[in-house]
Amino acid sequence: MAQKNTKKRTIATRKISYDPTRHPSIIFALAVVGKLDGEIARLLDIGKGVFARWQSAYPEVHKALEDAKKEGAVLEVESAMFKRALGFTASTQSVRSKIVKGAEGQPDKLIPVGATKAEINMAPDVKAGVFILTNRQPKKWKQKVEVEVKPSLMGEYLNVHYYLPENGRPLLPEQTETKEKDA
Numbered sequence: 001m002a003q004k005n006t007k008k009r010t011i012a013t014r015k016i017s018y019d020p021t022r023h024p025s026i027i028f029a030l031a032v033v034g035k036l037d038g039e040i041a042r043l044l045d046i047g048k049g050v051f052a053r054w055q056s057a058y059p060e061v062h063k064a065l066e067d068a069k070k071e072g073a074v075l076e077v078e079s080a081m082f083k084r085a086l087g088f089t090a091s092t093q094s095v096r097s098k099i100v101k102g103a104e105g106q107p108d109k110l111i112p113v114g115a116t117k118a119e120i121n122m123a124p125d126v127k128a129g130v131f132i133l134t135n136r137q138p139k140k141w142k143q144k145v146e147v148e149v150k151p152s153l154m155g156e157y158l159n160v161h162y163y164l165p166e167n168g169r170p171l172l173p174e175q176t177e178t179k180e181k182d183a
Helices: 023-032 037-043 048-057 059-086 126-136 173-182
Strands: 088-100 109-122 146-151 158-163
Touching: 023 037, 023 059, 037 048, 048 059, 059 088, 059 126
Parallel strands: none
Antiparallel strands: 088 109, 146 158
């Protein structure tokens, strides 16, 4: 009969002390990219229990995790909006089934008959693209048209000047003439 190994294994661990100047920002950065508590603890080289104690003992750790969840949600929405603006391809799968009557007293069974896979191409969404551009580069892509009204020397008629944003887009011929006259 084989003899049991009665030696206990010891795992060398380092004692990590909490640093309020470093750890909250590291925890925030790890949590915002989707790391779970256990993964954060492993990356900080501490145990899950120590990390749980840090959360309850240090409010800044708890706040960093809460803020990261909110920021992570915003990043996820931004990513989805950007993906929608550029267009994408998604794979789908549908399964056809049929219902087979069970024997008396037995429930009906759902039996798969076939499956189909398909790819759906989502065209780029212009509204999503405009939304992203107007928020990320407002000076270049603003949609607001500034209107300046000047009284005319002709009496009751008014000259109306439209100033469009200088965003590198070509102006219409009528707009080019108006800009040249104003200069």
